[in-house]
Amino acid sequence: MKRLRLTVQLLFTIITNGYVYGFANGKIYRGSLKYACVPGLNCYSCPGAVASCPIGALQALLNQRGFHIPFAALGVFFLFGSLLGRFVCGWLCPFGLVQDLSHKIPILKKKKRLPYHHILKYGKYVALILLVCVGSMFLFGGLAKVPAFCKYLCPSGTLFGAIPLLSANEALQDQAGGLFLWKFGILLGIVLLSIKIYRPFCQYLCPLGAIYGWFNRFSLVQIQWEKELCVSCMACEKACPVDLSPQEISRSPECIRCGKCVDACPRKCLRFCGISTKHTKN
Amino acid sequence: MGFWKKCKGWSLGVLVGAAFLGLGAVQGQLEVIWRKAVMICLECVGIG
Numbered sequence: 001m002k003r004l005r006l007t008v009q010l011l012f013t014i015i016t017n018g019y020v021y022g023f024a025n026g027k028i029y030r031g032s033l034k035y036a037c038v039p040g041l042n043c044y045s046c047p048g049a050v051a052s053c054p055i056g057a058l059q060a061l062l063n064q065r066g067f068h069i070p071f072a073a074l075g076v077f078f079l080f081g082s083l084l085g086r087f088v089c090g091w092l093c094p095f096g097l098v099q100d101l102s103h104k105i106p107i108l109k110k111k112k113r114l115p116y117h118h119i120l121k122y123g124k125y126v127a128l129i130l131l132v133c134v135g136s137m138f139l140f141g142g143l144a145k146v147p148a149f150c151k152y153l154c155p156s157g158t159l160f161g162a163i164p165l166l167s168a169n170e171a172l173q174d175q176a177g178g179l180f181l182w183k184f185g186i187l188l189g190i191v192l193l194s195i196k197i198y199r200p201f202c203q204y205l206c207p208l209g210a211i212y213g214w215f216n217r218f219s220l221v222q223i224q225w226e227k228e229l230c231v232s233c234m235a236c237e238k239a240c241p242v243d244l245s246p247q248e249i250s251r252s253p254e255c256i257r258c259g260k261c262v263d264a265c266p267r268k269c270l271r272f273c274g275i276s277t278k279h280t281k282n
Numbered sequence: 283m284g285f286w287k288k289c290k291g292w293s294l295g296v297l298v299g300a301a302f303l304g305l306g307a308v309q310g311q312l313e314v315i316w317r318k319a320v321m322i323c324l325e326c327v328g329i330g
Binding site: 028035044052053076079081082141157161165176179184217220 | 314318
């Protein structure tokens with residue numbers, strides 16, 4: 001499962017950022033695929049990006065003059081969320097992959113959570129409400145509204161958008177200043193922190209994770225726990241990178257469906273399931 | 283019966299999602315997203 005997940009993460013990142021011409025020339029893809037959104041946090045200003053970022057799309061709609069309900073972005077969240085929930089975070093998000101790889105660096109003693117996790121975990125909801133929604137509607141740069149999350153926080157934009165674009169596009173290099181340094185500092189901080197803590201951005205700051213987490217309780221892709229077979233050995237809880245108990249796994253908004261609990265269970269009482277109705281008693 | 287009960291949540295979500303997407307498309311919101319996505323987003327790269 002571990003190898004399968006890494007393969008899917010790598011393949012999905014390569015396919016959704018496969019516009020090689022953009023990387024070589026410091027330009028971005030301008031075709032019609034960008035009408036659609038990828039499920040994960042993938043900056044549409046990445047030179048390789050072939051589709052749009054769902055959080056960027058939500059902010060673009062909130063940045064319009066007046067207030068319009070952002071139906072298109074909500075539609076994307078409902079579609080991906082209802083089918084996959086936070087499986088997107090565990091398997092399809094390029095920035096999740098970056099944090100996973102950083103966490104594999106064999107230095108420092110690994111920890112699952114930050115101190116005050118029970119409070120800090122709400123940071124992603126704060127980012128969603130204050131930066132993505134309120135910020136994008138009421139924060140102005142000159143006469144235009146700004147996508148506050150992209151501008152002040154998003155490390156995915158810095159890593160996949162800013163760094164490759166600035167390295168290949170000299171005209172942009174001259175304009176980079178304090179804001180770029182601020183965003184670069186955030187990216188560096190998150191990558192360094194993720195060497196020790198498992199996916200700190202996903203656990204504490206990602207607004208997309210906050211949205212998909214809400215769908216976890218009823219999404220098609222689920223991890224089911226068969227209570228009758230369980231011998232309470234807690235191997236699953238030990239293996240879970242976000243420290244969830246077997247009772248919490250299937251419905252918790254924190255579960256990213258990485259499948260480590262499924263691998264760890266000696267009695268096979270945890271399993272991925274779709275629409276199958278077998279083994280559903282609990 | 284169990285099958286439909288289990289499908290209720292996510293399939294309703296998919297229907298709502300498809301309806302929202304359709305509504306957004308009718309209102310020209312996909313065009314807004316596309317226009318934003320095909321220009322380099324200066325805020326995203328830390329310039330704007």
